[in-house]
Amino acid sequence: MSLTVNTVATLRDAAYALNDRARYLGGGTLLMRAVNYGDQAFDTIVRSRETDRTIRSEGQGIRIGAGATMTDLLASRDAEALHPVARVIGGPAVRNMATVGGNLFAAPPYGDLATAFLALDATVQMADGQSMPMESFLSARARSRGLVAAVMVPRTGPQEFRFAKVTRIKPKGVSMMSIAARLPGAGGSLGDVRLAFGTMGPMPLRAKAAEQALRGRSLTEDGIREALRVCCDGLQPGTDELASEWYRREVAPVHLKRLLLGRGR
Amino acid sequence: MMPKTPLSFTLNGSETALFVDPGANLLDTLRRGAGDLTPKLGCAQGTCGACTVLIDGEPHLSCLTLAETVEGRDIATTGGLADGPDLHPLQQAFMEGFAAQCGFCTAGMLMAAKALLDRRPNPSRDEVIEAIGGNLCRCTGYEPIVDAILTAAARMQGRSA
Numbered sequence: 291m292s293l294t295v296n297t298v299a300t301l302r303d304a305a306y307a308l309n310d311r312a313r314y315l316g317g318g319t320l321l322m323r324a325v326n327y328g329d330q331a332f333d334t335i336v337r338s339r340e341t342d343r344t345i346r347s348e349g350q351g352i353r354i355g356a357g358a359t360m361t362d363l364l365a366s367r368d369a370e371a372l373h374p375v376a377r378v379i380g381g382p383a384v385r386n387m388a389t390v391g392g393n394l395f396a397a398p399p400y401g402d403l404a405t406a407f408l409a410l411d412a413t414v415q416m417a418d419g420q421s422m423p424m425e426s427f428l429s430a431r432a433r434s435r436g437l438v439a440a441v442m443v444p445r446t447g448p449q450e451f452r453f454a455k456v457t458r459i460k461p462k463g464v465s466m467m468s469i470a471a472r473l474p475g476a477g478g479s480l481g482d483v484r485l486a487f488g489t490m491g492p493m494p495l496r497a498k499a500a501e502q503a504l505r506g507r508s509l510t511e512d513g514i515r516e517a518l519r520v521c522c523d524g525l526q527p528g529t530d531e532l533a534s535e536w537y538r539r540e541v542a543p544v545h546l547k548r549l550l551l552g553r554g555r
Numbered sequence: 556m557m558p559k560t561p562l563s564f565t566l567n568g569s570e571t572a573l574f575v576d577p578g579a580n581l582l583d584t585l586r587r588g589a590g591d592l593t594p595k596l597g598c599a600q601g602t603c604g605a606c607t608v609l610i611d612g613e614p615h616l617s618c619l620t621l622a623e624t625v626e627g628r629d630i631a632t633t634g635g636l637a638d639g640p641d642l643h644p645l646q647q648a649f650m651e652g653f654a655a656q657c658g659f660c661t662a663g664m665l666m667a668a669k670a671l672l673d674r675r676p677n678p679s680r681d682e683v684i685e686a687i688g689g690n691l692c693r694c695t696g697y698e699p700i701v702d703a704i705l706t707a708a709a710r711m712q713g714r715s716a
Contacts, residue, residue: 295560317619318619318624319601322618322619323601325578381685381688382667382685383607387616387620
């Protein structure tokens with residue numbers, strides 16, 4: 291494949307340079323892999339000399355530049371709620387390279403951070419100024435040709451957010467599934483719960499029936515029983531080298547129960 | 556045919572200048588362009604860590620690094636670890652502790668370990684395991700590797716392991 295690298299000065303220029311045959315280079319963990327394996331779907335790499343790796347408080351949440359790496363997240367006190375997620379993504383080299391913006395496009399079994407963002411009701415800011423909810427962005431990402439500028443994450447207390455990555459390899463492997471939960475009122479009666487599964491469909495998906503079943507309930511065996519029963523409703527798990535669809539459906543309630551009741555393995 | 560791009564960087568302390576094809580990765584550039592065969596091509600997808608090099612002191616996967624992005628930066632590979640005939644303490648500990656079996660993962664392991672010891676000279680066993688968490692050893696000889704890194708750390712601190 292004959293490739294062209296189009297290096298531009300600003301993110302805005304990069305957004306203009308993107309088209310159906312061009313891909314933006316973030317950290318390289320997705321795009322260079324495609325290059326190495328001869329992906330014919332694009333013939334141009336667009337890279338920008340300007341990157342946005344800033345992470346800062348803004349309004350009622352934090353703004354994370356799309357160019358921030360997993361290592362950047364781990365170094366940021368503002369992003370502390372996301373540390374358990376960033377810490378289990380890859381090894382140090384991957385974390386030095388993989389970006390927040392790139393993770394939004396990562397196909398299963400990757401995309402743990404995007405799963406967390408979905409549960410946290412984050413918003414995607416595009417380079418053209420447009421904003422959209424994470425759920426809308428993820429459902430349309432295969433058709434997206436815009437450039438992600440940043441992710442806005444509503445501030446969430448550490449007690450309100452839980453994340454679990456289920457792998458077949460210890461201490462670390464890719465996700466057989468990941469589960470992220472925002473649990474307001476976790477100490478008593480649950481409020482507006484958001485529950486997201488990664489690697490249980492072509493993109494991170496919400497378990498809306500389980501969310502509904504948890505509202506007004508408490509995090510007890512009784513309180514979560516109905517949510518466990520319906521937790522796979524609306525999910526689209528597939529079969530791959532890590533697990534079959536059947537296995538994923540069987541174990542999803544087990545791992546969700548551990549997460550909700552705070553019983554790690 | 557697309558024109559090549561001029562590229563200059565520091566490789567193990569030496570100024571290096573060469574031309575790269577559009578889309579070339581750093582691993583190919585080091586091996587074929589600069590003649591440094593120490594970083595290895597394993598999976599070409601970021602899973603195995605055999606191609607790990609340090610860019611400005613931090614571990615990166617050279618197979619997933621677009622070569623053009625290292626313009627002006629400092630690259631360190633296993634090829635620069637030894638000081639003439641004197642092996643780096645990590646290399647010495649790997650050799651003495653039989654931490655290399657087939658040896659294919661060793662170059663990546665050494666650079667991941669060097670990045671750790673540069674930052675944390677006195678790491679715990681868990682920190683060593685975390686530091687090489689992105690490096691696969693198909694011989695599954697992880698225990699000697701972890702032991703060797705801890706031994707090197709102790710020697711570099713003037714302690715006994």
